Every structure is written in structure tokens, then in C-alpha cells.
Amino acid sequence: MNQNTSRRQVLQGLVATAVVIGFDVVGRSWVTSANASSIFESIPPLDGKLYTDSETLASASVDFGNIIHRQPIAVLHPESIEDIVQIIRFARTHQIKVAARGQGHSTYGQSQVEAGIVINMSTLNKIHFVGTDRAVVDAGVLWSQLLQQTLVQGLTPPVLTDYIELSIGGTLSVGGIGGATHRYGVQVDNVLELKVVTGTGQLKTCSPLENSHLWESVLAGLGQCGIIVQATVKLIHAATNVRVFELYYDDLATFTRDQRLLINEQRFNYVEGQLIAKDTGGWRYLLEAASFYSPPNIPNNSVLLEGLNYTPGTEKIEDKSYFDFLNRLAPTVAFLKSIGVWSYPHPWLDLFVPSSAVNSFVGEVAANLTLADTGQGPILLYPVKTKRFHLPLFRVPTEEMVFLFSILRTAAPPEDVVVTRMLSDNRKLFEQNRDLGGYKYSVDAIPFSKKDWQQHFGRVWGNLVSAKRRYDPDNLLTPGQGIFVKQVNDMNEV
């Protein structure tokens, strides 16, 4: 890399009125050529750009949740892994907090950093290699981009989230669950190798066999021990078509019994479900199942539906291309963006409920839940098998089967009083579920203390603390999760 050229590039993105040339260690602000009388530390040479303009800072202080807003002092758009190494070393020298931002689709400030540096991963976005059983991708690549490329070779990642415009690094930091999880686990269970930049600015490769401690600390590790910069993800054969079945139920227990049956038998490739508001008030239940196929092999409807107890005559059956099925949320998202609702606050609740408690817990919640509580956002309910999960930081109840129960609330109208009420409801439901042995899925918006995190990680809390000490001893990384809220000495308390 030519240092002069790269320095010029660094400066290009910075404030229009004054050129930033360094960081004032005492004043903890960027130094421009206009105020360069103070002693300052030069920013390292970068292939990408470090932005400090107000528009870029403002965009990094908002996420899909639009509830928490923390303003960073700079946003890095990396063009290389080395940029991330350099900026983390620089941040460490000056004790500046850092967080990666994938697409900023989490809902409670998880990718934000007050007065720190946000690494906008979307510019680190190359698909390096697609082989017969794996792909090597930069962490800023979206799952939709990878899928489009792998489908050309008749391949697909085994598990995709419902919305595929999420970054690979972002979902690998949280888990990545979808309708195929009952067969293949979460996305973190379908990775072969990672490249990670730790909180000490070291670039490391890790896998189950190499640096396995780091591997287990980073996958579903909520960005606490390193920034995932590259991933080798598994690929499997992709069918070309999908037959989608929508089956309606009036009764929760019958609905969950059929869902359990379907995932036990692995009858379908994809199983999810939703609570749907009835016109007359209350809820009915939609079982969504999909069978993947490539003609001339065609699914046999009566075999697939045999023995299910949905309300007769309610079934809807539709054929789609594999890509259209996986991209099925795109029209809804486009619509929500067009009417402005996409940017409303989203106090989402995502819980893992033990199977043994699902009917009583969800039944009770549903009995008291109205559209005013959800803002018309969807309510997901579907089972997965815990034996498919292999990463310790992905926390779920200990039973063989657990249900994802997500109330994907929109604060409508988008007023503080509505957000506050929804957050308080989230907290209450979290506590009820926790007391039943349940967990939260950490992409949601639940006020959470350090004590809550200790309880959440339970028997693996000690492992996370020792990994944090080892890989991020200055506690720089991803403060927005609120796990290690004070300085690292604080960790000695545990």
C-alpha cells in the first residue's frame, strides 16, 4: 500500500470544513489542520476511510430499534482487514471504545458506541471463493449477496434468517435462526473457520481445531472478544423450488403439537409459525411449512399433510422459486419503508421458551395481548431442537425442544410513551420466561443489567470473562451490548 495515497484517502472522507490529521489525546477529539496547535497522535494509514462528519456519525447512532441513540466520534469504512487491525490498535492506545456495525438491524443499541469508533462492515464485502461445500466471505457480505452467488452453482447456506439483508458477521455474532434450524442448527453451527481481529488488534484464524477458545468466544459472542472479519461458511445442495404450506389452527396446543411432530419427523425442510390476529379479537395460529424440491421430483401433498390437525379447509399451498421463498420478506420491507413505518421504534422481544412451558406461557401472554401491544408487528412461534446447537454462548433452555417466541413490536404511534410501555412489557415477559427456565435471544430490546447477563450466560459466564480478559483486556469492544459495562478491573468482581 502506498502510504501517501492511503493517507490522502483517509482524509477524503473527513469533514468538509477542516481536514482531520490526528487525535488529541488530552482533549479526546479529532485534530484538524485548523486547530493543529495541540499535541496529537496521527491516525494510522488506511486503505479505507475514517469519517467524522455529522451525517455519518448520526447514521451510526441509529439502528433498526430506533430506541437507543449513541453518537460515535468516528466511523471507519474499512477497505481491508488491515484497516481494522490498525484502527483497533489505535483505539487501544487511546482507550477508545469500538464496535462493528453489520447492517445495524439489532434493536437496542447493540452496534452503537458513545464517543467511540464504529466500524461499518458493509465496505468489507468481498465473496472470495465459492467451492462445492463452502464459501469464504468477508463479514460485511449480506446473506442475500452470498445466496445469489451460490445459487449459480446450485448451492445454498443450510440455514437462512427470515430476512436475508443481514450481514454475515452480524448474525454470526448473535446466532442466526430460521425455519431450517430444526435440521441444521443456527448459522453459527454452520461455519468452518473464522478470521477475527481481537481487542488487542491481533488478526487470528480460528476453527474448532485451531484457537478453539477464541472460536467459542466469538460465535454468538455478541462482539465481546473480537471483530469477525472473514468467515468460511458451509454450503449444501440447493433445491430449485419450494412448496409452501400455510395451515391455520384455532387452538394453541394442537398447533404446537403438530409443529413438534413435523420437526421430530423432519417432514419438511422449513418449519415456522405465527400468531395471527382474528378480526373478532384474540389470536389464531399459522403453521408455515415448506418442502424444497427440484423437478421432476414433486412433493406429495397428502403424505406431507397426513395426520395434521389444522382447521379443515384453511390450508393454502403455493409453489415458489427457492430464491423467492428465501427473499419473501422483501415486498413487505419495501412497503414498510415506503410508508415510513420501517423507521419507527421497534421494541422487539425474542425469547426461547422451554417446550414444556410453551402452551401455558404463550397461552397466557396471548390472552392479554392486543394489536396495540404489537403495533401490528408479527408474532413468531416455532420449535427447534437443542441438540443441533453446538456453540456455548448461544444460550437456550436445557430441554430437547425449545420454542422461539418473538413479539416483533412496532411502536405505533412512534411516541416515547408507547416505547416505554413496550419495553416494560418486554422486561416482564422476559422475567416470567426466565423463571420458567427460558432465555432471551440477544437481538432484542429488553432493559438488561450486568447481573442479568451473568444469569443469562450462567455456567459459561466464567469462560466469557476469561476470554474477555485474554482477547479484549482493555474492554474496548462492543459496549452497546452492556455486558461488561465498567472497566475491565470490574471483571475481577465475578
Ligand SMILES: Cc1cc2nc3c(=O)[nH]c(=O)nc-3n(C[C@H](O)[C@H](O)[C@H](O)COP(=O)(O)OP(=O)(O)OC[C@H]3O[C@@H](n4cnc5c(N)ncnc54)[C@H](O)[C@@H]3O)c2cc1C
Ligand atoms: C427485519 C428483520 C428480520 C430479522 N430476522 C431474523 C431471523 O429470522 N433470524 C435471526 O436470527 N435474526 C433475525 N433478525 C435479527 C438479526 O439477526 C440481528 O439484528 C443481527 O444483529 C443483524 O445483523 P446486522 O448485520 O444488522 O448486525 P448489527 O445489528 O449491526 O450487529 C449486531 C451485533 O453484532 C455486532 N457485530 C456486527 N458485526 C460484527 C462482526 N463482524 N464482528 C463482531 N461483531 C459484530 C454488533 O456490534 C452488534 O453488537 C432480523 C432483524 C430484522 C431487522
